[in-house]
Every structure is written in structure tokens, then in C-alpha cells.
Amino acid sequence: MKPVRFEYVAPSSLAEALAVLDQAGWGGKVLAGGQSLVPMMNFRLVRPEVLVDLNPLADLAGIEQDAEGWRIGAMTRHAAVESAAALAPLPVMARTARLIGHWAIRNRGTVGGSLAHADPAAEWGAVLTALGATVEVARRGGTRTLAVADLIVGPLTTALEPNEIITAVRIPRAAAADRWGIYEVVQRPGDFALVGAVARVAGDDVTWTWFGLGGRPETRSVPGFGRLGEAERTAALKDALAGVNPQSDGHVSGAWRQRVAVTAALRAYADATGDHAQGGYGVHHG
Numbered sequence: 001m002k003p004v005r006f007e008y009v010a011p012s013s014l015a016e017a018l019a020v021l022d023q024a025g026w027g028g029k030v031l032a033g034g035q036s037l038v039p040m041m042n043f044r045l046v047r048p049e050v051l052v053d054l055n056p057l058a059d060l061a062g063i064e065q066d067a068e069g070w071r072i073g074a075m076t077r078h079a080a081v082e083s084a085a086a087l088a089p090l091p092v093m094a095r096t097a098r099l100i101g102h103w104a105i106r107n108r109g110t111v112g113g114s115l116a117h118a119d120p121a122a123e124w125g126a127v128l129t130a131l132g133a134t135v136e137v138a139r140r141g142g143t144r145t146l147a148v149a150d151l152i153v154g155p156l157t158t159a160l161e162p163n164e165i166i167t168a169v170r171i172p173r174a175a176a177a178d179r180w181g182i183y184e185v186v187q188r189p190g191d192f193a194l195v196g197a198v199a200r201v202a203g204d205d206v207t208w209t210w211f212g213l214g215g216r217p218e219t220r221s222v223p224g225f226g227r228l229g230e231a232e233r234t235a236a237l238k239d240a241l242a243g244v245n246p247q248s249d250g251h252v253s254g255a256w257r258q259r260v261a262v263t264a265a266l267r268a269y270a271d272a273t274g275d276h277a278q279g280g281y282g283v284h285h286g
């Protein structure tokens with residue numbers, strides 16, 4: 001299918017992009033990597049009247065490190081995160097980027113686009129929530145900062161106003177003091193995760209953020225997890241996840257997700273604590 005007719009705008013500055021969006025109201029949309037938006041437009045699930053292309057705005061891409069932590073421009077491609085030397089102290093970033101889709105998707109898709117799209121199975125929403133990251137958001141005449149945890153409010157739903165653009169993501173330096181791991185289950189390599197978990201390990205205390213489990217990233221902590229025996233760990237994770245009640249869909253049941261979320265959390269923990277053979281992804285043959 002083809003999208004409905006729309007006006008295409010290639011702005012020469014962020015100010016111009018914000019002015020066009022402000023005028024377009026709910027009829028306006030920004031185009032980042034186009035990896036989610038363009039298929040949705042082709043299926044006519046989204047019908048913007050005005051499409052504002054962020055690709056000409058080179059200042060929106062790039063990864064910088066300063067005393068406070070890291071600043072990743074919203075238009076930074078997943079592939080750029082995969083190979084960024086500046087992010088070496090936070091290896092979970094490159095490990096996460098490698099789990100997203102295929103090379104062609106990582107080469108076009110952007111960090112800001114993934115957050116704004118808010119797919120419940122997307123890795124960045126969960127990882128950046130776990131890292132305590134914030135987003136810088138611009139609108140005509142102003143800016144605001146909000147936590148990624150507050151940005152994503154539900155499936156494909158964010159706290160962004162239609163005239164707002166995410167300009168960057170900030171990760172606090174403190175995140176690098178902890179150990180991190182990630183594990184997800186997919187049907188085929190490159191697919192969206194059926195369920196996945198990010199583990200943050202601070203001494204014996206562990207916090208997990210799951211993706212593909214609920215409508216938005218789900219975070220739970222188990223203090224003293226590192227001191228527990230194997231059976232106690234599984235029981236503690238089951239307890240932590242009680243009441244989540246994930247949805248069933250055409251791929252797997254909610255009960256399957258709830259069960260496999262425990263395995264994903266254990267593997268993410270093993271990844272964080274040095275057994276990298278257990279991190280990454282596993283294929284579900286269902």
C-alpha cells in the first residue's frame with residue numbers, strides 16, 4: 001500500500017522544524033529513521049498531513065561524554081551506539097544495540113525514534129529506563145527534561161505533545177558504577193523480543209527492567225538477590241513479578257511471558273555478573 005498524500009518538509013534548523021510542527025498540531029509528525037513510521041504510513045495506520053524530516057538536522061546526531069555522563073543525540077542511529085568508543089564504560093549500550101532488528105534497521109533507526117515510538121518490546125525504552133536516563137525535549141519557545149520512565153506511558157504512547165521533538169537522551173555517569181546485563185527471547189534473530197530483561201547489579205542488590213512484558217517497561221528490585229541460593233532466586237523473581245499479568249498475543253500467551261520473564265531475568269543477571277555466554281538472546285521454538 002501507499003501512504004495518503006502528505007506535505008514533506010525538510011527543515012534547515014531545529015527552530016524551523018519546531019515552528020512547522022507547532023502550526024501543524026495533531027496533523028504533524030516528525031520522520032527520524034522511518035523504520036516504524038514509514039511502514040505504519042504505508043498501511044495507513046498513521047496519516048500525517050505534514051511530515052517534518054529530522055534527517056537534515058545533523059546537530060541532532062552524535063554521542064558525547066562529559067562530567068555528568070553521556071548525551072546521545074536523538075537522531076543517533078542504533079548502529080552508531082553499537083560502535084561508539086565514548087560508551088565503552090557502559091558496554092550494555094553496545095550489547096543492546098546489537099539486539100535491535102537487523103543491520104539495515106540499525107543503520108537507519110534512531111534512539112530518539114525508538115523512544116518516541118514506545119513499542120513495548122523495544123530494547124531502548126527498558127534499558128534507558130533502567131539506566132535512569134532522561135530525555136531533552138524541545139518545543140517552539142521552550143525545552144523540558146523528563147525521565148524516560150515518565151516519557152513512556154503505554155503501548156505506542158508517550159507523554160510527548162504533538163509539537164514536541166526529543167532532541168537528546170542523557171545517561172547519568174553514576175550508571176557506570178553498577179554492573180549491567182541483558183537477555184531477550186526472540187522467535188528469529190532480528191525479531192522484536194517476545195520478552196526480555198535488563199539487570200542492574202549493585203553489590204548484592206539487583207533491579208530488573210523488563211520489555212515485552214507489559215505495555216511499558218516494568219521495573220522490580222530484589223534487595224540481597226546475590227546472597228540467595230538458586231531456588232530462592234527463582235522464587236524471589238516469581239514473587240517480584242506477581243501481579244504483572246502480561247497480555248497474550250498472536251505469538252505467545254501471557255502465562256508464557258510471565259514464566260519466561262524469570263528465565264530472562266536470571267540470564268540477564270548472569271550476563272551482568274560476568275557469564276556473558278548467558279547474555280544476548282535465545283530463540284523460542286514454539
Ligand SMILES: Cc1cc2nc3c(=O)[nH]c(=O)nc-3n(C[C@H](O)[C@H](O)[C@H](O)COP(=O)(O)OP(=O)(O)OC[C@H]3O[C@@H](n4cnc5c(N)ncnc54)[C@H](O)[C@@H]3O)c2cc1C
Binds near residue numbers: 030031164
Ligand atoms: C523488521 C524490523 C525489525 C525491528 N526490530 C526491532 C527490535 O528488535 N527492537 C527495536 O527496538 N526496534 C525494532 N525495530 C524498530 C526500529 O528500531 C525503529 O528504528 C524504531 O522503533 C523507530 O525509530 P526510527 O528512528 O526509525 O523512527 P521513525 O520510524 O522515523 O519514527 C517513529 C515514531 O517516532 C516519532 N519520532 C521519531 N523521532 C522523534 C523525535 N526525535 N522526537 C519526537 N518524535 C519522534 C515519529 O514521528 C514516529 O511517530 C524494527 C523495525 C523493523 C522494520
